[in-house]
Amino acid sequence: MVDQSFVRTEIVPEKPAPLSQAGIIGWFRKNMFSDIPNTILTGVVLYIIFMVLGNILPWVFSPTWNSVSLTECRSILAEIGRDGHGNGGACWGVIRERWLQLMFGFYPSELYWRPVLSFLLLGVALAPVLFDGVSRKILFFTAVYPFVCFWLIWGGSVWFPISVFIGFIISYFGFVIGNKSAGSLIGVLAAIALPIIWWFILLSPINSVLNSILPLGSEAIESDRLGGFMLAILIGVTGIALSLPIGILLALGRQSDLPILKGVCVCFIEFIRGVPLITLLFVASTLLNVFLPPGSNFDLILRVMIMVTLFASAYMAEVIRGGLAALPKGQYEAADSLGLDYWKAQRLIILPQALKISIPGIVSTFIGLFKDTTLVSIIGLLDPLGLSTNIRADMAWNGILWELYGFVALIFFIFCFSMSRYSMYLERKLATGH
Amino acid sequence: MTAIPDPSKKGFKFSQLLYDTRYRSMTIQIIALFGILLFFGWLINNTASNLATLGKPIQFKFLGEPASYDINQRLLDYTSRDTHLRASLIGLLNTLILAFMGCITATVLGVAIGVMRLSKNWLVARVMTLYIETFRNIPVLLWIIIVFSIMIETMPTPSAFRSGEASMMLYDSIAITNRGVYVPEPLFSRSLGDWNLFGTSSLRFGISLDLVVILIILFGGIFASRKVKKNADKIQNETGMRPTTWWKRLSLIIFPVAIILWILGLYLGYPELKGFNFKGGTYMRNSLIALWVALSLYTAAFIAENVRAGIQAVSKGQSEAAHALGISSSRTMSLVILPQALRIIIPPLISQYLNLTKNSSLAIAVGYMDLTGTLMGITLNQTGRELETVLMGMAVYLAISLAISSVMNWYNNSVKLVER
Numbered sequence: 001m002v003d004q005s006f007v008r009t010e011i012v013p014e015k016p017a018p019l020s021q022a023g024i025i026g027w028f029r030k031n032m033f034s035d036i037p038n039t040i041l042t043g044v045v046l047y048i049i050f051m052v053l054g055n056i057l058p059w060v061f062s063p064t065w066n067s068v069s070l071t072e073c074r075s076i077l078a079e080i081g082r083d084g085h086g087n088g089g090a091c092w093g094v095i096r097e098r099w100l101q102l103m104f105g106f107y108p109s110e111l112y113w114r115p116v117l118s119f120l121l122l123g124v125a126l127a128p129v130l131f132d133g134v135s136r137k138i139l140f141f142t143a144v145y146p147f148v149c150f151w152l153i154w155g156g157s158v159w160f161p162i163s164v165f166i167g168f169i170i171s172y173f174g175f176v177i178g179n180k181s182a183g184s185l186i187g188v189l190a191a192i193a194l195p196i197i198w199w200f201i202l203l204s205p206i207n208s209v210l211n212s213i214l215p216l217g218s219e220a221i222e223s224d225r226l227g228g229f230m231l232a233i234l235i236g237v238t239g240i241a242l243s244l245p246i247g248i249l250l251a252l253g254r255q256s257d258l259p260i261l262k263g264v265c266v267c268f269i270e271f272i273r274g275v276p277l278i279t280l281l282f283v284a285s286t287l288l289n290v291f292l293p294p295g296s297n298f299d300l301i302l303r304v305m306i307m308v309t310l311f312a313s314a315y316m317a318e319v320i321r322g323g324l325a326a327l328p329k330g331q332y333e334a335a336d337s338l339g340l341d342y343w344k345a346q347r348l349i350i351l352p353q354a355l356k357i358s359i360p361g362i363v364s365t366f367i368g369l370f371k372d373t374t375l376v377s378i379i380g381l382l383d384p385l386g387l388s389t390n391i392r393a394d395m396a397w398n399g400i401l402w403e404l405y406g407f408v409a410l411i412f413f414i415f416c417f418s419m420s421r422y423s424m425y426l427e428r429k430l431a432t433g434h
Numbered sequence: 435m436t437a438i439p440d441p442s443k444k445g446f447k448f449s450q451l452l453y454d455t456r457y458r459s460m461t462i463q464i465i466a467l468f469g470i471l472l473f474f475g476w477l478i479n480n481t482a483s484n485l486a487t488l489g490k491p492i493q494f495k496f497l498g499e500p501a502s503y504d505i506n507q508r509l510l511d512y513t514s515r516d517t518h519l520r521a522s523l524i525g526l527l528n529t530l531i532l533a534f535m536g537c538i539t540a541t542v543l544g545v546a547i548g549v550m551r552l553s554k555n556w557l558v559a560r561v562m563t564l565y566i567e568t569f570r571n572i573p574v575l576l577w578i579i580i581v582f583s584i585m586i587e588t589m590p591t592p593s594a595f596r597s598g599e600a601s602m603m604l605y606d607s608i609a610i611t612n613r614g615v616y617v618p619e620p621l622f623s624r625s626l627g628d629w630n631l632f633g634t635s636s637l638r639f640g641i642s643l644d645l646v647v648i649l650i651i652l653f654g655g656i657f658a659s660r661k662v663k664k665n666a667d668k669i670q671n672e673t674g675m676r677p678t679t680w681w682k683r684l685s686l687i688i689f690p691v692a693i694i695l696w697i698l699g700l701y702l703g704y705p706e707l708k709g710f711n712f713k714g715g716t717y718m719r720n721s722l723i724a725l726w727v728a729l730s731l732y733t734a735a736f737i738a739e740n741v742r743a744g745i746q747a748v749s750k751g752q753s754e755a756a757h758a759l760g761i762s763s764s765r766t767m768s769l770v771i772l773p774q775a776l777r778i779i780i781p782p783l784i785s786q787y788l789n790l791t792k793n794s795s796l797a798i799a800v801g802y803m804d805l806t807g808t809l810m811g812i813t814l815n816q817t818g819r820e821l822e823t824v825l826m827g828m829a830v831y832l833a834i835s836l837a838i839s840s841v842m843n844w845y846n847n848s849v850k851l852v853e854r
Binding site for chain 2: 371
């Protein structure tokens with residue numbers, strides 16, 4: 001009898017997965033058509049996407065780049081058989097003609113190199129702060145940058161920013177010398193008192209002397225000529241740069257066990273967070289001059305910057321307080337047991353960790369601050385939104401809307417989106433978890 | 435180990451104020467307090483002398499003067515002969531109604547978008563991500579202006595309804611025009627009338643008694659329905675069997691309200707085209723609609739991210755453990771997942787409500803007469819009382835914010851995990 005049983009002696013080669021489960025088809029089945037409700041959902045979403053793009057894309061792709069007025073746009077569109085009077089197509093000529101204005105406001109066009117240069121230098125100044133692998137020596141330039149930027153954008157005598165900067169150097173040396181000779185408290189007092197004496201008493205006579213000896217300077221630009229994204233970035237960057245240190249101090253004050261200091265910080269933070277930014281801008285535009293000594297009248301943009309900075313620092317303080325509260329108590333106790341004093345403990349142990357935890361919050365405060373700069377258009381500054389009203393007042397572009405809003409929205413999106421991506425990069429870079 | 439000597443008791447030296455940690459904090463605080471008082475004294479002194487120069491001492495008499503401007507969107511009766519105080523009150527109510535409507539729609543949208551962002555459907559998840567990123571990264575003021583422009587530019591004029599180019603929606607009940615939206619208005623044929631508070635003063639306030647009665651009955655129904663639920667819980671604890679209660683609970687809420695609506699004689703007042711405009715119905719101006727839509731869409735993007743974070747924070751083990759115990763899917767959601775997710779979602783949700791309320795002050799950009807538009811807008815310009823109006827406005831906003839955040843603190847304390 002022949003043994004009919006069969007035993008396979010070699011391994012069957014692996015077969016590819018069935019076509020419906022692998023490759024692109026499998027992916028579509030799994031992710032978009034896995035069951036009936038899912039398929040319906042996909043269909044609905046595809047229909048919505050189709051409707052939206054079908055309406056927007058023809059409008060976006062419209063051959064009106066070279067037109068010089070809305071009337072010309074409409075005739076171009078009518079020629080190619082589109083609805084010239086409704087929303088047959090975008091009129092991009094306004095962007096080509098006015099994009100420089102949307103960027104710089106009414107800044108004199110022959111001096112555009114000054115804001116451009118200052119923004120390029122901003123990149124250089126920020127590089128060592130934002131990225132590793134950039135020489136730390138550039139940090140010195142970062143410290144000088146605000147004064148360079150001020151002088152480049154506003155112009156005027158070169159001696160004013162230089163002498164203000166000297167105040168900070170005096171403050172630093174006052175601290176070092178005071179600290180060495182008479183202890184830290186005297187150092188701090190010297191660091192506060194000496195520059196105040198310099199700025200408020202010595203600065204203006206010395207300035208006028210220097211100006212008469214060596215009148216170095218560039219053409220001064222009035223503040224009301226600043227506008228557009230330059231203004232938004234200027235207010236935003238100032239607010240960001242100043243609100244972080246002030247916010248840290250407020251957060252430490254709120255966490256401290258000195259009741260009076262704590263109470264003051266809590267009141268300040270809760271007050272600022274409780275009112276809308278627009279009311280603070282009203283204060284800047286109408287009230288700040290009432291609070292200051294009679295006769296003092298300084299620039300509206302500067303007043304707005306002060307208010308925006310105060311506003312952002314209250315929010316920053318709350319974000320950093322969250323980071324401080326999230327640190328385990330052992331970290332504070334460890335710092336104490338090493339015998340570090342308060343400032344050393346904060347600087348070396350607490351703040352590096354607390355700030356790392358609060359990066360997402362800090363960056364979203366920054367993004368919020370940058371978006372909030374559009375509010376200055378309500379008190380009459382010419383930020384991109386204010387300018388688009390201004391451009392519409394021109395006869396040639398009267399009636400144009402979506403192109404300007406779309407352009408402004410796109411630029412804001414690019415700035416804010418890249419900031420949020422940077423915060424993700426930073427979180428990954430600083431992650432020390434397992 | 436050396437013994438630490440007791441601090442010398444040989445009397446107090448002045449330098450101890452600086453170098454002895456027992457006194458130093460007191461010294462620092464007194465110096466700080468002194469500095470702050472000095473600063474405020476300086477501010478007040480400046481203000482007083484500036485106001486004296488301008489000849490405008492602080493006084494609130496202007497609140498009693500006739501406002502002589504009109505407010506188009508209002509909840510209470512108001513004419514231009516009414517006082518500035520009444521105008522501000524109308525503005526405040528406009529702020530609150532906008533914030534209330536915005537919070538509700540933003541929550542509904544935000545929860546839906548946040549859940550859909552976690553959808554297993556790739557396309558849906560991506561579209562929701564796109565929505566969230568688009569709305570979060572573009573300023574809310576721009577959104578408000580864009581929606582307002584859409585309302586004005588693309589919606590039909592009332593005359594288009596006459597010529598038949600446009601038609602009303604939902605069986606001729608809703609009219610969307612470029613001036614605003616007209617919706618049917620609930621009216622009562624056997625109305626109980628209004629309950630008028632504060633007589634004829636500037637703060638006079640009529641509360642519809644119909645609404646009060648309906649609300650009382652509604653809350654009574656909800657209370658009774660909770661009783662039924664508690665009873666069912668008790669039976670389940672004793673016998674292990676849960677009686678079916680959903681129809682009892684639903685009818686306890688619906689029937690009493692339906693009956694009271696019938697008794698009051700509810701009917702809808704439809705908007706009708708008369709002359710050049712619509713008459714009747716409830717009229718919501720285009721500025722209100724624009725603010726409502728823009729603030730809801732914008733805040734929904736933030737709420738969606740909070741909801742997503744809350745759901746993702748509940749670990750998968752929780753739902754697996756509930757299933758292992760044999761709890762059904764829907765009860766797992768309501769008993770295990772939601773209570774934990776809500777604890778994480780609600781605090782940021784309330785702070786989004788706070789943001790929405792504060793952002794509603796941007797109404798001034800589209801001419802909606804909220805508190806900023808009345809008190810800090812036209813009243814300020816007409817009377818020239820910057821200090822008083824801006825400070826009053828800030829105080830009101832501060833009060834609203836503090837009220838909302840005290841609700842948040844109360845909630846946080848009530849759900850706080852009690853750790854051993």
